[in-house]
Each structure stands twice: as C-alpha cells, then as structure tokens.
Amino acid sequence: MGAVHLAHDVLDAQLVDRVQEKIGRVDALLLEIEAGRPPRVATIVIGGAARAERVGRWFVAIRRAWRAMFGQREEHVSRIPFDKVRRIGDTIELDVEERSLDSEHLERWLKEHVVCRIPGAGGERK
Amino acid sequence: MKKWGEVALGVVTSIGGFLEVGSIATSTQGGAEFGYRLAWVLLLGTLSLGFLMEMTGRLAAVSKRTYADLLRERFGYRFFLLPLVAVFAVSFLVLASEIGGVSIALQMATGISFSWWAIPVALLGWALLWRGTFGIVEKGTALLGLVAIVFAVGALKLHPAWPAVGRGLLPSAPSENRARYWYLAVSILGASISPYLYLFYSAGAIEDEWTIEHLGVNRVTAGLGNLFGGLLSVAALIAAALVLAPRGIRVDRYEQIAMVLASPLGRAGFVLFLATLCITCFGSTLEIVLAIAYMLAQGFGWAWSENLKPGKDARFAMSYTVVLLLAAVPIAIGMNPLALTNVSMVATAASLPVTVIPLLVLMNDGDILLNHTNGWPSNIALVIIALLSVVLLVAALPLQLLGGG
Amino acid sequence: MSARTVSLEDLLGRVVHDVEGRRIGRIEELEAEIELEGDGNEYVVTRFGVGRWGPFDAIASGLFVQQLVRRITRATSYVRYSIPWDRMDLTDPERPRVTCAERELARSGDG
Numbered sequence: 001m002g003a004v005h006l007a008h009d010v011l012d013a014q015l016v017d018r019v020q021e022k023i024g025r026v027d028a029l030l031l032e033i034e035a036g037r038p039p040r041v042a043t044i045v046i047g048g049a050a051r052a053e054r055v056g057r058w059f060v061a062i063r064r065a066w067r068a069m070f071g072q073r074e075e076h077v078s079r080i081p082f083d084k085v086r087r088i089g090d091t092i093e094l095d096v097e098e099r100s101l102d103s104e105h106l107e108r109w110l111k112e113h114v115v116c117r118i119p120g121a122g123g124e125r126k
Numbered sequence: 127m128k129k130w131g132e133v134a135l136g137v138v139t140s141i142g143g144f145l146e147v148g149s150i151a152t153s154t155q156g157g158a159e160f161g162y163r164l165a166w167v168l169l170l171g172t173l174s175l176g177f178l179m180e181m182t183g184r185l186a187a188v189s190k191r192t193y194a195d196l197l198r199e200r201f202g203y204r205f206f207l208l209p210l211v212a213v214f215a216v217s218f219l220v221l222a223s224e225i226g227g228v229s230i231a232l233q234m235a236t237g238i239s240f241s242w243w244a245i246p247v248a249l250l251g252w253a254l255l256w257r258g259t260f261g262i263v264e265k266g267t268a269l270l271g272l273v274a275i276v277f278a279v280g281a282l283k284l285h286p287a288w289p290a291v292g293r294g295l296l297p298s299a300p301s302e303n304r305a306r307y308w309y310l311a312v313s314i315l316g317a318s319i320s321p322y323l324y325l326f327y328s329a330g331a332i333e334d335e336w337t338i339e340h341l342g343v344n345r346v347t348a349g350l351g352n353l354f355g356g357l358l359s360v361a362a363l364i365a366a367a368l369v370l371a372p373r374g375i376r377v378d379r380y381e382q383i384a385m386v387l388a389s390p391l392g393r394a395g396f397v398l399f400l401a402t403l404c405i406t407c408f409g410s411t412l413e414i415v416l417a418i419a420y421m422l423a424q425g426f427g428w429a430w431s432e433n434l435k436p437g438k439d440a441r442f443a444m445s446y447t448v449v450l451l452l453a454a455v456p457i458a459i460g461m462n463p464l465a466l467t468n469v470s471m472v473a474t475a476a477s478l479p480v481t482v483i484p485l486l487v488l489m490n491d492g493d494i495l496l497n498h499t500n501g502w503p504s505n506i507a508l509v510i511i512a513l514l515s516v517v518l519l520v521a522a523l524p525l526q527l528l529g530g531g
Numbered sequence: 532m533s534a535r536t537v538s539l540e541d542l543l544g545r546v547v548h549d550v551e552g553r554r555i556g557r558i559e560e561l562e563a564e565i566e567l568e569g570d571g572n573e574y575v576v577t578r579f580g581v582g583r584w585g586p587f588d589a590i591a592s593g594l595f596v597q598q599l600v601r602r603i604t605r606a607t608s609y610v611r612y613s614i615p616w617d618r619m620d621l622t623d624p625e626r627p628r629v630t631c632a633e634r635e636l637a638r639s640g641d642g
Contacts, residue, residue: 003578005560006560006562006576007543008560011540013199014191014195021429022427024426024427029538029540030536030539031576033621038577038616039561039576040573040574040575043536055207082574107428107440108440110440114444115437120256120257120435120436121435121437121443122435122437
C-alpha cells in the first residue's frame with residue numbers, strides 16, 4: 001500500500017458514505033502529535049465552521065454574525081475518526097451513514113421542512 | 127451511432143446556448159454603431175470559448191470530476207472562494223439580464239409591462255428544473271433554441287457585401303469613438319466568454335456520464351457548436367449593420383433590435399425575433415442558475431444532479447430555487463433590462479482571470495488528466511486567453527466609465 | 532506525555548528551520564502510511580515534504596501560487612526535501628524545526 005499524500009489526496013477531497021452518496025468534503029484534517037511518536041492522522045472534520053476557520057478569524061466572526069441573524073447558534077460539524085476510511089481514490093469512502101452525520105443537518109432540515117412540502121420532490125431518480 | 131446522436135445534440139445545444147440576451151444585445155449594438163468592424167471580436171470570443179469548453183469538458187471526461195470540483199480539490203478552500211464569489215456575483219447579474227430578455231420579449235408580444243413577467247418567468251423556470259431531468263433541460267432548450275437561425279436568414283436576405291464582412295473579421299482599430307469601440311469590444315467578449323458556460327459544460331459532461339471515450343465528441347461539440355453559435359452572433363451583427371447603422375440608430379431598447387429582423391423578414395421576422403429572444407434567454411436562465419447551483423454543491427461536496435429528485439439533493443435544489451427567485455427581483459422592480467445586460471457583460475469580462483488562470487495548472491496536471499494533458503497548441507491558446515482575460519480585467523472599469531452608453 | 536491536536540491546514544505552509552536556524556523551506560505535503568501495529572488501520576505521518584522556491588518563497592505560501600509558479604517556471608532554484616517524521620520537531624507546531632542541519636537532509640526527486 002502506497003503512501004497517502006494528505007494535502008494532495010485527502011484535504012478537500014469529496015467524501016462518500018457506505019452507499020456512495022456524497023456527504024461533503026474533508027474541510028479539515030486533525031493530527032495528533034506526541035513526542036517520540038509519528039504524528040497520527042486522527043480526525044476528518046466536515047462543516048462550515050471548519051471551513052470558515054481556514055479562511056481566517058475575521059471570516060469566522062462575520063459568519064457567526066450572519067448566522068446569528070437567522071437565530072443559528074449551534075454549529076453542525078462532524079468529526080469522523082480517520083479509521084472509518086475505507087478507500088482513498090477519486091473520492092474518500094467512509095464507513096458511516098449519512099443519517100448519523102451532524103454536518104448533513106441542513107440537508108435533512110431542508111428536505112423535511114421545505115423541499116418535501118413542495119410537490120414533485122420525493123422519490124429517487126426523476 | 128449513439129455517439130453521433132450525442133455530438134449532434136451537443137452541437138445544437140451550443141448553437142442555441144451561444145445566442146442569448148448578452149450576445150444579441152452586444153452584437154447588434156456593435157453592428158449598429160461600427161458596422162462590420164467588430165466582427166473580429168466575435169471571432170476571438172468564439173474561438174476562446176471553444177478552447178475553454180473543450181478543456182473543461184476534457185477535465186470532466188477524464189477525471190470524472192467537474193471543473194468546480196477540481197478548483198476546490200486542487201487549490202484548497204481558501205482559493206476556491208475567489209472564483210466562487212466572482213462567478214456567483216457576475217452570473218447572478220447575467221441571470222437577471224436573461225430573465226429581463228424573456229420579460230421584454232413577452233412585453234413586446236402582449237403589451238403587458240416587462241416587470242410583471244419577471245416572477246412568472248422565474249417560476250416557470252424553477253418548475254422545469256424541479257421536475258425535469260438534465261436531459262430534458264438540455265434537449266428542450268437545444269431544439270427550441272434552433273429558432274435563432276432566423277438571424278442567419280435575416281442577414282442573408284439583406285445581401286451583405288461579403289468582402290466588407292471579411293475585412294471586419296480582421297482586427298482593426300477605429301480612428302474615432304475609440305472609447306466606445308473598445309467598450310463594445312469588451313462587452314462582446316464578456317457575452318461570448320462567460321464562465322457559467324464552461325462551468326455548466328463541465329458539469330453537463332458528468333451529468334451525461336462522459337468518459338475518455340467521449341473526448342472526440344467533446345472536441346466536436348465544443349468546437350463546432352461554438353462555431354455555429356458564433357456565426358449566428360455575426361449574423362446578428364451584420365443584420366444590425368445593414369438595418370440600424372444606415373439609419374444612425376443606436377440601440378437603446380430591445381424594440382430597436384427587433385427592427386433588425388423585421389426589416390428584412392417583415393412580420394414573420396418580428397415574431398421570430400420575439401420567439402428567439404424568449405427561448406434563448408429562457409434556456410440561458412436555466413443554464414446559468416444550474417451553473418451557480420452546481421458550483422456551490424460541488425465546491426461544498428453536497429449531493430447534486432438534475433437527474434435526482436430534489437428530495438435527494440435538498441441543498442442543491444434550494445440553491446437554484448432561491449437564486450432564481452432572487453434574480454427575478456431586479457427586473458420585477460423595473461430595472462432597465464438593456465442597461466442591466468450591458469453592465470453584466472462588462473462585469474463578466476472583468477471576472478475571467480479567476481476561472482481561466484487555474485486552467486493553466488489543471489490542464490497540465492498528469493495526475494488529473496492522465497495522458498490527455500494539453501498539447502502545445504492548447505497551451506498556447508490558453509496562455510493567450512489568460513493574457514486577454516487580464517487585459518479585460520484592467521480595461522473593464524475605465525472603458526465602462528469612458529465608453530458605456 | 533500529552534498529545535496535542537493540530538489541524539493539517541495549520542501545518543501546511545509553515546516555514547521550517549534547521550538546528551542551525553537556517554530557513555530550509557515550507558511544509559508542502561505530509562505523507563502518511565498505515566501503521567501495522569494495533570488494528571492495522573491507523574495512518575501515521577511518515578514523511579514531510581518541505582520545499583523552497585528561492586526568490587518566490589516569501590510569497591509562495593498559498594497552494595495556488597505554488598502550483599502556478601511550478602507550472603510556469605521550471606524554477607531551478609526549487610529545492611524539495613523529504614524529511615522523515617522523526618527528524619521533524621513539532622513541539623511548537625507554529626515553528627517546526629528539523630533536528631539536524633540542512634546539509635544532512637536527503638533531497639527528494641520530485642519538483
């Protein structure tokens with residue numbers, strides 16, 4: 001098994017779940033550093049808060065203010081242990097279910113409260 | 127056999143897709159004010175777009191990812207925000223202009239003021255996206271968009287002096303009204319080379335499940351489709367040069383553009399002009415809003431496809447819903463459709479660097495394109511287009527101030 | 532010994548110095564491999580890719596600029612080191628240090 005290039009192949013890669021459905025991108029990757037041991041690739045983070053942090057503190061502040069306008073205070077971020085990675089290729093397959101991901105909260109909320117209230121939205125493929 | 131069907135469809139889509147409110151408005155304004163002399167700019171824009179579309183199509187067919195996907199994956203989230211914001215802002219303006227185009231056509235057909243049409247047009251577009259598949263959107267607008275051929279018919283009926291047209295296809299600079307000339311040149315380029323076009327094309331290649339086997343189809347579609355589309359724009363320019371220029375009519379309203387076809391073709395020309403304006407702008411409306419939604423979904427990693435029911439890609443579906451309805455607002459509150467179009471074309475031209483320059487990196491990346499990276503002709507074309515995009519960025523604002531009607 | 536958590540993004544682009552205080556470049560990549568002990572599905576970082584662009588190094592911290600410059604200029608002054616994890620001292624993640632002198636580092640083939 002070859003080496004995985006974290007910046008090139010993992011960060012910002014498309015993530016898919018057990019059934020090959022898209023569940024976001026690797027918005028951040030957390031490493032655990034302990035002296036005397038190689039750094040461990042610990043956690044994949046998915047979520048708007050993680051993305052905002054990459055831009056800068058000013059962006060995080062603006063984002064917080066914008067969300068506060070809509071009464072959104074809770075962050076919906078998923079932290080997935082890296083050992084859930086099944087395969088790294090064009091996409092990264094994770095051994096998780098979309099249902100269990102907090103980062104998919106907006107998708108579920110929109111589906112339930114908006115999309116499915118409009119006719120013609122349900123079912124699989126058109 | 128199926129491949130050739132796809133080629134034909136692709137070519138037809140590009141023809142209809144090329145002519146929309148921006149190219150109709152800028153080509154006819156160019157023809158009305160400078161005769162054939164801006165034809166070379168249309169040629170330059172058409173060739174540039176052809177190269178860019180072939181490249182983003184190739185990216186999708188080989189790497190199985192769209193251009194927007196690769197912008198995020200290869201350059202990171204922070205960089206991705208640049209093209210995202212630029213494309214969103216500029217495409218939103220063009221989207222509002224297209225809705226304006228349909229609305230004006232309906233005003234001319236019914237007498238009911240254009241601002242009343244904005245929301246119904248947006249709702250109809252939304253309904254088609256909500257219920258339709260990618261194939262329906264693509265094929266429907268393609269076939270109906272063929273009505274744009276009326277511009278070619280009109281131009282031919284006016285018997286242009288072909289040698290003079292030929293001279294117009296060679297680059298030239300005017301001795302007077304320089305600011306206005308170059309301003310129109312910039313807007314023509316903005317109408318021809320629109321980022322939403324090659325972004326949508328890239329996403330469309332994935333929707334249609336293109337593979338390496340489709341690289342030939344890709345080349346023909348991008349090349350021929352844009353060539354024919356460009357010819358229609360040149361036809362519009364020629365018709366305007368022969369109908370409006372001799373009368374000294376500068377285009378201020380879409381009604382004057384109608385004259386361009388009404389003069390050679392009479393009442394039929396007028397009706398077909400309205401049909402063309404209506405249909406091509408409506409098709410572009412769908413294309414642009416999808417391009418915006420695709421870029422958001424692909425950049426953030428959401429589920430997306432026009433072939434999925436909205437319940438399966440809620441964020442994607444809500445993106446095109448919200449953007450489409452918001453884009454109806456400028457026209458609904460009565461903004462001048464032609465003025466909006468002109469501004470959006472120059473803004474588009476200025477925004478090009480952020481979506482052209484990254485291709486210099488991606489198209490030469492063997493990890494992504496395997497052994498289908500750019501050959502030297504494509505790279506030379508790309509460098510020229512990239513330099514052109516920087517010139518446009520620098521020149522856009524000064525020219526808008528000095529030459530904008 | 533406590534473990535610290537660091538975001539990958541915070542490490543990428545950081546300037547790396549050697550024991551003699553010489554600036555040797557910026558962290559461009561981290562290579563990870565599966566560690567065979569334990570469950571056998573833990574990835575650990577085995578090497579750091581550190582690159583120096585010569586005159587461009589001051590501005591080349593962004594991924595985009597790096598890649599663009601790399602494509603356009605076959606910058607002969609580009610140097611790339613592949614540093615094993617045990618030679619990278621990350622006790623201060625904002626100031627990574629190599630535990631030897633620059634001359635002892637192996638240059639990597641890629642560029």
